[in-house]
Amino acid sequence: MLRSRIRLTPEKLVTNHRRFLILPCMIQVCRLAKRFGGLTAVDGIDFEIPPGQTFGLLGPNGAGKTTTIHMLVGLLRPDGGEICIQGDSDPTRPAVRQHMGVAPQALSLYEDLTATENLAFFARLYGLRGRRLRERVAIALRRAGLFERRRDRVKTFSGGMKRRLHLACALVHEPSVLLLDEPTIGVDPQARHHILADIEALKQEGCTILFTTHYMEEAQRLCDRVAIMDHGRILVMDTVPNILAQHGGRAVVRAELDHPPTDPDSLPGHVEGDSVIVETDRPFEAVKQLAAAGVSIRNLSLHQPDLETVFLKLTGRRLRD
Amino acid sequence: MRTIFIIAGKDLLLRRRDRLGFFWWMVGFPLIIAVLIGTIFAGVLEGPADPMAVAVVDEDSSASSKAFLQTLRESEGLLIRELSLADARQAVRQGRLGGFIVLRKNFVCSPAILWGEPLPLAIGMDPSRAAESAYLRAMVQQAVIRHLRDQWVVDSAGREGVRLGDIETIALDTSSARPRSSFEICFPLGILWGLMGLAAEFAMGIVHEREAGTWLRLRAAPIRRAHVLGGNGVACLVACLGVMVFLLVVGRLFFGVRWQSPAALVMALPCIGLFFVGLTMLLSVLGRTESSVGGAAWACLLVMAVLGGGMVPQMFMPEWINVAGNLSPIKWAILALEGAIWRGFSVAEMVRPCGVLLAQGLICGAAGVAVSSRSSP
Structure with a gap:
């Protein structure tokens, strides 16, 4: 059982996503289940994501990907199973979410605030302030390619710019674990390329990433391992070459x-x-x-x-x- | 607390960015309500500024009727115009005159009327102006008494044999117990309308946040639900206090609205603000979408406003609505504001309206938070 594993506070485990101390897995999920009335959205799934790995959760609409992410960040309480993030089994505790970055599927931005104000607001929620806050906001703006438009309100942005800022808001506090729910949905090829390059850079920096997508080429390009989900179950989980070898024909x-x-x-x-x-x-x-x-x-x-x-x-x- | 203030700051910034909504709901609309209703009720509260214009139809044209006509002319409350019966009817029907008095043929004003003999005159009035009809009747009866006194009590040498006794008038300082102007009644109404608009706006803002997805990001951040709700509440409270202080200052500077009891005002403002914070939480769970919450919120607010005297001052409403209005927090909010503005309430007298408001706010807030916790992640 996951509960019987060694329990360490996130502060002891991770001080920066570039420097891992001892940690077998950043995310562990064991027999996770969630039901909404008569509908079983997630049906006893298991997976582990070691530090620095990029894990893709693939599946058609309604497969249970978003529900899984919501349980990982403590937005939903599982009906069964265990979640262990950075050694802690209760993601509803704010301290567990301190080192996580989340980009939900729907754009989660304040349209009447500027790009800087959006980033600064979310960064403050993670405890950033003063000089470090300004530095991190500037880095996030540059990373998203929005530094020149930092004083413009979000409602004047294109869909691609909003999606880049949406991702930047998840990164602004320098999380060690990043959960991205369909990060490239509804953007043009240029914006998509920018976002994927951004995720690749994060991967190079050692960030542990879980992302869901409909786009198979993204998973093939970015993921160390993927799991294909349907009807709340994981049908197959392995590296992309192994999956192709076993199931590709x-x-x-x-x-x-x-x-x-x-x-x-x-x-x-x-x-x-x-x-x-x-x-x-x-x-x-x-x-x-x-x-x-x-x-x-x-x-x-x-x-x-x-x-x-x-x-x-x-x-x-x-x-x- | 830092997190709560961060979220409150964001909420207030978003409200400020919505300039049209901000100025309309927080400034324009309440001010229009206060000034408009204040102007409408100015005459009712302060009594007619001008004498009532009426026609007199003298069918007798005798010395006796002319003498009575002269008595009527001397009455300060009436402005007399002599017309024919047809012209008088037409003038009243068209609303140019308040009514008409017909002095019948063989007009004699004898003391027999004191023993029940009918007065030799008649009054014609627009049936929709019942209050003015009573006023005219009283003025005519006053003139009859005066005429009798002049005719029968004063002898030919001008000496008063018999004299009707005067009624002693006790001078009262009413400046602290009644409003000095209708604006002192209507500014509290305007303030309440501003707060109701603000509560609906904030309730819709909370739903918008849930619909837009930012709620998920907030809940995924290392903060508790209480921080998010607390931030919404603090922003709402600050906005409520801002609206109240702004309108009270405008009322004082430009419309002569007093702050008769500053201590009562200091009690009233936060209690009213806290009630509206609780109400906002409840309104925000009345629907799942922004539009449904907006509609439901205004429906509830209008019922509360009607019952609580938020649409028409309670002093002009029937007694049963005043009784039913005890359930409406709007009534207690108006009472608290009036207590501070012109009723001259002491701190002890303010405890009742403020306590009711706090209790109602607490109940609304607890219900809203409970429903919100069950229905959203």
Whole structure:
């Protein structure tokens, strides 16, 4: 049981996210469950996130990702199971949340305050004041690329700028654990790139990050490990390469020929019209075999298995509300 | 406490940024209410400034009727115009005159009227002006008595044989027991309207925070729910005190509203402010969206205002509403303000309205916080 583990105060465990003392895991979740009436939103999930690791929680709408994050920050009380954050099992205690940064899915900004005022307000709630407050606000503004617009009210910002400021508000107090609930939702590719680069930089600095997303390429790019959730359960959890190896299936080589093959049996894979389709673990070998068979190839495509393939395979293609 | 003040500072800054809402609810609207109602009730409170204009139709045209007409003309409360019956009816119907008096044919003002003989005159009035009808009737009866005295009590040599006794008048210093002007009644009303608008605004602000998602970030910060609610409450209290002090200063400087009992005022303002803080907490849980809370809040506030004399001063309302108004905190808030402004309440007299307000505020606040704790993370 997690409760029987060594209990240390967050101050003893972490003084700065760059300097970890002794800590097996920053976040541990054991048989966590949450029900809303007859609906089981989270159904006994387990995972651990070691210090400095980036963990992706993937899943379709209603999978239970946001509910999990809300329980991790103490906004919801679990109906079952245990949560242990930096050695403390009660995230409803304010002291536990002191070293956590949270960016909820919905934009959580005061539109009638300026960027600086928003950052300063949230930083003050985490105990920052005086010179350190001003320094951290300036760093967060620069990091979000909003220093030039720091005196403008948030309601004048574009969606991407708001999303960057939203993330900056979660970082302003220099947390050691960062929980991001779909941080790139609804932004243009430039803003998305900026946010992802920001998260990568945080990862390099040793921040422990848990983030949820719908975008598989983000998870593939950022996460050391991912868990795919559906209906409140974790379906699979591992590193991305391992998940692809276990659930991704084989690569598909598709060669469109100038003429239908005269001897299909001599070709690898199977023939569909004037195309040859080869499912293989060694796609380049398949291409070589096609070339050696002397067919004239008009077009060649290679589809490598990716996380999205795995995601759809595990969660299905049915639309979710 | 630092966290509470940080959140309160943010709330007040947000209110200040909403300039239109801020100035309308906190300054413009209450001031308009105070000045408008104060002006409307100025005449009622201070008595008619001008004599009542009435027509007299002399159907007799005798020496006796002319003598009585002269007595009427000498009455300070009446302004007499002699007209025909048709013209008098038309003038009253059109609202140009308050009423008319018809002196019947064979007009004689004899002492027999003291034994029940009908007066040889009639009064015509607009039926919608009942109060003025009573006033005119009294003025005519006064003129009849005076006319009788002149006719029968004073002899031909001008000596008074019999004299009607005067009624002794006891001089009272009413300056401390009654309002000096209608503005002293209507500024408390204006203040209460400002506070009601402010409570609705803050209640909607709390719901907006929950809808906008900032509530989640606040709750995810290392602070307790009590800090967030405390911050909202402190901001509301500061805004309430600001509105009250501002309107009292404007009332004093420009409308002659007194602060007769400063100690009572010091008691009244925080108690009223604290009641509205509690009320705001309760109003904020009356709906799930900003618009539903806004609608529900105003519905509750209007009922409280009607019962508590917040729409029309209680002195002009029927007795049963005054009794029912004891349930309305608006009544006690107005009483506390009036106690400090013109009723000259002592500190001991202020304990009752202030105690009721604090108790009602506590009940509202506790109910609001309890519902909020159950319905939101």
